[in-house]
Amino acid sequence: MAARDPYPLAMRVRDELSELFADAEFAEAFGTRGKPGWSPGQLALVTVLQFTENLTDRAATHRGRHGMDLNYALGMELDDPGFDSSVLSEFRTRLVEHGMEEKVLDLLLTALKDRGLAKAGGKQRTDSTRVLAAVRDLNRLELAGGETLRATLEALTCAAPDWLADAVPVREWVERYGPRIHSWHPPASTSKREEMLWLYGRDGFALLEAMHAPDALICLRELPAVQVLRTMWVKNYHRTVSEAGAEVKRRESKDLPPGRLRLASPYDTDARYGRKQGSWWTGYKIHISESCDDADAQDSATDGQALIVGADGPPPRLITGIATTDATVTDAETTGPVHHTLAARDLxxxxxFLDSGYASAELIVGIKKNLGATLVTPVLLKSSPQARAGAGFDRTAFTIDWDKRQATCPRGDTCTWWSPATLRGTKAIVIKVNKETCRPCPLRDQCTRSKTGGRTLSLQPREVQEVLDHARLQQGDEQWRAKYATRASMEGTIHQAVAVSGTRRARYLGLQTTHLEHVFAAVALNLIRLDAWWNGQPLDRTRVSHLARLDLTLAA
Structure with a gap:
């Protein structure tokens, strides 16, 4: 029976890739003095294999202690006692502290490049999805009040209990801030909720004043929880001084800072409120890049190098890059960093292939000029009233002579009013048709809605505008649309990341540790894909119902 079981992934990785994560690669994060610790290379492999099955730290160490496949992959004796689950947490902390979040992905891709399974050129695609932070969603009453103040009091109780006992009325406050905010129901009355917010604001200011008193411990002000409290109160409350004394007031919604600067939790200060395609969430975004060469291209992707023995078919589609941002960062803001990361890996x-959220005419030109990569992406269509209505003369009806700096209208009249400008922070060129020419024109109603002036055109700089016009012309072609369909399969990769490694929900707190999680998950998915390729298992269909599978089987 054992011989019929599938060859375990962990053993296959060891046999095919040998020692994938050498200890020397992590030497920067681990000292050489003192008692020898656990092998960082072994811990890296355990963490990666942990994500192939979406295991907890405790379950992963149990597998490492009792699983023969992991013993084999780690090169451990069968009677090795293994290690405590806390070791994995300490390992991740060291990687983050030394900026080595990308190390395991770099090592895997380097090994695959040496074997001819990954290389620069070819086709890749990138897409993003939301990631929920490992914290509870809080409304403004819970966030800018009870839970933030409660978290600060907990930290101060641990750091300086004697000082806190003298600074605040402990018995009164323990009833108000002792239980977590989710264990009670806020009042339904609006007036009572406002009263609670005012009470929280007053207590928070009182605590901050106590910590800045001359006899207070200066070190308390540097506690992370205290810094969060101060930030939260500055952004949500203000105090006014009148004849009756100081008065605490809550800031109106219109006075709150933008979402990128607004804290969403006192426990994860990197998480932000995000919105994409009608979905709201608290947390982050992950951007996944993967190779997507078609079969013909993949057959020649190795340039004559020998493939791994036992593999059939073209090399698998591999994840080549992972980017993690907070939920407010737009896709277009990550386009440059994603390409520079791929360039640094020589991939x-x-x-x-990208969706329209990643691209602009400037990015298409800049990436091509600086890095040599072509962005295959739809661009925004023309936005003039004539273009939106599909009637009249839009900008393409005018002939632009860039060398002579003039434009010719559909009726044949030439306009020479050509002026460089800045529109919404972007360089542009404004062209105006003389109003004396426009007023008597019989086609005026099809050209401009102005009652008195002439037609005005706004162009981007020549290089950008020509690329934009060419892209708009291309995306109307059926051949281009068929080519762009390559990007659609990226949804399958996102589904695999969510279903296999639990990428939808962050395991850890903070942007850096969440990115580290995503990198380990990407390496795990690559190993799963390599294992399927080594075993000759073809790509499976995603999101296909059992009934549809039956129909496909019968049709075959």
Whole structure:
């Protein structure tokens, strides 16, 4: 029976890739003096294999202690007692502290490049999805009040209990801030909720004043929880001084800072409120890049190098890059960093398939000029009233002579009013048709809605505008649409990341540790794909119902 079981992934990785994560690669994060610790290379492999089955730290160490496949992959004796689950947490902390979040992915991709399974050029695609932070969603009453103040009091109780006992009325406050905010129901009355917010604001200011008193411990002001309290109170409350004395008031919604600067939790200060395609969430965004060469291209992708023995078919589609941002960062803001990361790994694609959220005319030009990669992406259509209505003369009806700096209208009249400008922070060119020419024109109603002036055109700089016009012309072609369909399969990769490694929900707190989690998950998915390729298992269909599978089987 054992011989019929599938060859375990952990053993296959060891046999095919040998020692994937050498201890020397992590030497920067681990000292050489003192008692020898656990092998960082072994801990890295355990963490990666942990994500292949979405295991907890405790379950992963149990597998490492009792699983023969992991013993084999780690090169451990069968009677090795293993290690405590807390070791994995300490290992991740060291990687983050030394900026080594990307190390395991770099090592895997380097090994695959040496074997001819990954290389620059070819095709890649990138897409993003939301990631929920490992904290509870809080409304403004809970966040800018009870829970933030409660978290600060907990930290101060641990750091300086004697000082806190003298600074605040402990018995009164323990009833108000002792239980977590989710263990009680806020009042339904609006007036009572406002009263609670005022009470929280007053207590928070009182605590901050006590910590800044001359006899207070200066070190308390530097506690992270205290810094969060101060930030939260500055952004949500203000005090006014009148004849009756100081008065605490809550800031109106219109006075709150933008979402990028607004804290969403006192426990995860990197998490932000995000919105994408009608979905709201608290947390982060993950951007996944993967190779997507078609079969013909993949057959020649190795340039004559020998493939791994036992593998059939073209090399698998591999995740080449992972970017993690807070939920407010737009896709377009990550386009540059994603390409620079791929370039640093010598894995920059010749063609990169992206959705329209990642691209602009400036980015298409800049990435091509600076890095040599072509962005295959739809661009926004023309936005003039004539273009939106599909009637009249839009900008393409005018002939632009860039060298002579003039435009010719559909009726043949030439306009020479050509002026560089800045529109909404972007360089542009404004062209105006003389109003004396426009007023008597019989086609005026099809050209402009102005009652007195002439037609005005706004162009981007020549290089950008020509790229934009060419892209708009291309995306109307059926052949281009068929080519762009390559990007659609990225949804399958996102589904695999969510279903296999639990990427939808962050395990850890903070942007850096969440990014570390995503990198380990990406390495795990690559190993799963390599294992399927080594075993000759084809790509499976995603999101297909059992009934649809039956129909496909019968049709075959």
């Amino acid at each position: 920059l694609p010749a063609e990169h």
